[in-house]
């Protein structure tokens with residue numbers, strides 16, 4: 001029951017270089033005869049090329065505009081070198097996108113040392129958290145403080161036993177040097193389900209500059225506003241549980257769009273970078289085109305982008321969180337037909353000019 005309330009992401013697995021390379025096989029997806037690509041208009045190309053030629057930088061630090069404190073309070077436990085106010089600004093920046101925050105959030109950020117080689121899961125891990133092993137660096141006092149903060153945050157809504165258990169899990173994993181990015185939440189009562197926490201470890205690589213830190217940060221923040229997963233959380237009404245991939249997809253979509261906004265970039269560039277990255281993983285057969293891990297969040301984000309381009313999903317409904325807060329509710333965007341199209345065609349795209357990716361005509365219209 002406890003692990004079920006966790007939303008795990010595989011980003012660390014990719015970034016920590018743990019994804020094993022398969023043989024240098026060729027891409028299995030032959031372009032189909034009817035996948036002729038629509039050409040961007042001259043205006044679109046001119047705008048994109050101008051942006052490319054000005055060599056824009058992607059957002060590589062948690063550098064957000066100061067923003068008003070949202071109604072929903074953030075509790076921050078930060079032992080990293082990142083200043084509290086920068087983290088708070090970025091949390092607020094994200095929270096202000098959300099139409100109606102329905103959750104409380106505790107954010108726990110801790111440093112870890114270099115990754116232990118060869119890369120692998122944390123040794124002697126007696127917690128339910130999973131992640132790569134790093135050299136532990138936080139002190140006993142910091143661990144105690146982390147545990148007592150989480151405990152007092154959860155206790156009033158979730159009860160002492162649950163609070164103590166979760167606090168112990170988190171501080172113990174940090175003690176072991178566990179690399180982490182995860183969002184968790186309470187369960188049982190509505191009051192407890194409102195209590196969310198997100199954990200982010202910062203290793204020397206991620207300390208920056210790091211694009212991955214920025215997108216991961218916002219990915220996890222988005223999880224804290226999504227509906228608490230449960231057995232009835234189903235968006236398309238299909239027999240299989242679709243909540244996992246839809247939540248992962250939404251979180252990565254949000255992270256990419258925010259990264260573009262922070263860097264003042266046309267989001268097409270950030271999407272191009274992402275689609276190129278995923279396309280390489282697919283080409284190297286490090287991931288499959290199925291909606292499964294590894295890479296579910298990265299793949300799913302592209303699937304949502306496809307639905308948006310097909311006119312079946314409003315980007316604003318993703319960005320304001322509203323699609324993901326009702327634990328299903330069968331929104332039109334996630335109708336069975338739309339989900340099928342997303343699964344069948346999300347990977348049917350190619351590079352039409354440097355850094356610019358387009359879905360095929362089939363993907364956009366079938």
Ligand SMILES: [Zn+2]
Nearest residue numbers: 008009248251
């Ligand atoms: Zn995730």
